[in-house]
Amino acid sequence: MPYAPLPDGQLHYSLQGDAGKPVLILSNSLGTSLDMWAPQMARFTEAFQVLRYDTRGHGKSSVTPGPYSIEQLAGDVIALMDHLNIAQAHFCGLSMGGLTGMALATGHPARVSRLVLCNTAAHIGTPEAWTARIAAVEQGGMPPLAPAVVARWLTPDYAAQHPATRAALEAMLCATPAAGYAAACAAVRDADLRAQVAxxxxxxLVIAAAHDLPTPAADGQFLRRQIAGARYVELSAAHLSNHEQAAGFAGAVVDFLTT
Structure with a gap:
């Protein structure tokens, strides 16, 4: 089980695919782990050496004291790249992972070859909503939160037709350490990159979804307008479009990164 050292902990990662191919880094959403990218791995490893990692406070990575910041999470990516001697890579992040990608591309532009921002925004939600969620997690833990959160990740029809996927996502969320989740909630709450993304x-490439409630398509359209030359794809899905539209999502990413 490989880990990259951080100044205050370690980052769990998985590196798969041909070392002779370009590196694609995948950054998970809040409350998930590197396993969230399973629907894309077969397609992605055909074209890339794929580097997945568990964001600080998630999965098997260290749960360091919070609150975290998006700049700190971007710094963790640099530490991971340095550990593996990766000078430059493509980066694809969803939701919180997209915020991490924005901070990475603005703070460390030489390290990012191409950028894919999925189901994300330069500013997500309201501070009051995030602070309330942090308080709820600190008081009651993850399980009471899981059904309502996952209900926003998938459209109702898809969730009803794929109960195993819904259950697996709820289990992934419940397995996220409460302290790490709360600390990462603070990072998302405090991130406002609207003035930086230009x-x-x-x-x-910006990927949005027509039925995404946490980061509506309008947020993706804002990123497309602000980032010079950005491409835009909108899928018929909710927040985790890489699950609900797995093939379309993978195709859009591969096409953008290889053409």
């Missing part, structure tokens, strides 16, 4: 110079 500085992104890496070729960028």
């Amino acid at each position: 500085r992104i110079t890496a070729p960028t």
Whole structure:
């Protein structure tokens, strides 16, 4: 089980695929782990060496004291790349992972070859809502939160037709350490990159979803307008579009990164 050292902990990661191919880094959403990318792995490893990791406080990575910041999470990616001697890579992040990608591309532009921002926004939600969620998690833990959160990740029809997927996502969320989740909630709450994203110079693809409640398609359209030359794809899905539209999502990413 590989880990990359951090100044205050370690980052769990998985590196798969041909070392001779370009590296694609995948960054998970809040409350998930690197396993959230399972629907894309077969397609992605055909074209890339794929580096997945558990964001600080998630999965098997260290749960360091919070609150976290998006800049801190972007710094963790740099530490991971340095550990593996990766000078530059493609980066694809969903939701919180997308915020991490924006901070990475603005703070460390030489390290990002191409950028894919999925189901994300330069500013997500309201501070009051995030603070309330942090308080709820600190008081009651993860299980009481899981059904309502996952209900926003998938459209009702898809969730009803794929109960095993819904259950697996709820289990992934419940397995996230409460302290790590709360600390990462603070990172999302405090991140406001609306004035920064216009500085992104890496070729960028924005993937949004028509039925996404946490980060509506309008948020993706804002990113498309702000980032020079950005491409935009909108899928018929809710927040975890890589699950609900697995093939379409993978195809859009591969096409953008290889053409």
